[in-house]
Amino acid sequence: MLLEIDNLVKVYRRGVRANDGISLGVEAGEVLGLLGHNGAGKTTLLNQVVGLARPTSGRIRIDGTDPVTDPASARRLCSLQPQAHAPLNGVTPRQAIEIMARIRGASRKRARQRADELLTALDLSAWANTVGERLSGGVRRLTAFCMAAAEPGRVVMFDEPTNDVDPVRRRLLWQQVTALAEQGCAVVLVTHNVVEAERAVQRLVVLDRGRVVAQGTPAQLRGDRAARFRLEVLAVDDQAAGALAAEYVGAAPAVVSGRRVVTPIRADDAAGALAWAQQQQAVGRVDEFSVSPVSLEDIYISLVGAEGGAEEERDRAELAA
Ligand SMILES: Nc1ncnc2c1ncn2[C@@H]1O[C@H](COP(=O)(O)OP(=O)(O)OP(=O)(O)O)[C@@H](O)[C@H]1O
DSSP states (O other): OOEEEEEEEEEOGGGOEEEEEEEEEEOTTOEEEEEEOTTSSHHHHHHHHTTSSOOSEEEEEETTBOTTTOHHHHHHHEEEEOSSOOOOTTOOHHHHHHHHHHHTTOOHHHHHHHHHHHHHHTTOGGGTTSOGGGSOHHHHHHHHHHHHHHSOOSEEEEESTTTTOOHHHHHHHHHHHHHHHHTTOEEEEEESOHHHHHHHOSEEEEEETTEEEEEEOHHHHHHTOSOOEEEEEEESSHHHHHHHHHHSOOSSOOEEETTEEEEEEOGGGHHHHHHHHHHHHHTTSEEEEEEEEOOHHHHHHHHHTTTTTHHHHHHHHHHHO
16 A cells, blocks of 8 residues: 555544544555545544644554654655645746646656646646636636646645536546546545545545544445435425325435435335335325435435534534633
């Protein structure tokens, strides 16, 4: 493994346990997606890998190097796009990308070439020479991505790189993420976007309150679930929705939201569920219905809960007050 994390614990002052025994590994050529609710501990994890925060206990190795005892090597071996906006005041995207590539050891020629390549690949050429103050949030974010990708370390980590990025450029960005892995980098992609995670990564780690609650390929995460399908029904009104949720018993409890009822079902029950929904439509209780495979988002919500750690966040806010 190029990046190895073993039983990592980070407790901040005031006792916030942001990482609570995290173990994971990323191989050269692999894109690992790190998913988790707000405050799950994703940024804390990345900061420890690049030596910006010190682990309370546990072990990190980047190509055999320990960022605690050798932070200079860790920074050389790792590139990070931080979650916060890059300070681009007074510089253009082209300049910022070239400067970062030069800092990381690229020749002047290579820095210029990489800036050109990335600005073209992400369709940013129109803003290449616009000073930072006049750039939109999305273009700033993409520039920060290019800064991390221009002269990458062996491990490249992106902390929510597609926030405020339009859907077309988001795909262009995923292509560059894949290209980095193909060049042999170990890539960590932090995201809240489950669709993105599914499309752009080979393996996923789901964090909940500082712990790993699931890991595997998107297909493995789906395969672990007995209920692989979902019956979704749009009832004629809220009252009918409540009654329908109680009447049709699936593989797990139904979730009712207004007129919408979503019931997890087993693959074997799909035909029966469709027949039942059709019948309910015929008697005027249901407007629309569908049976589809569960999405990764359904699985993510079932793992971390619909609250997504909100309760924990409230506890922590109270503790901090
Ligand atoms: N410097 C700090 N001092 C004290 N507590 C901190 C510090 N940084 C983060 N925390 C707390 O640690 C927990 C994990 O935060 P972290 O930023 O790692 O989460 P995250 O998963 O990256 O969240 P988000 O998705 O919102 O960016 C949170 O409860 C946060 O409030």
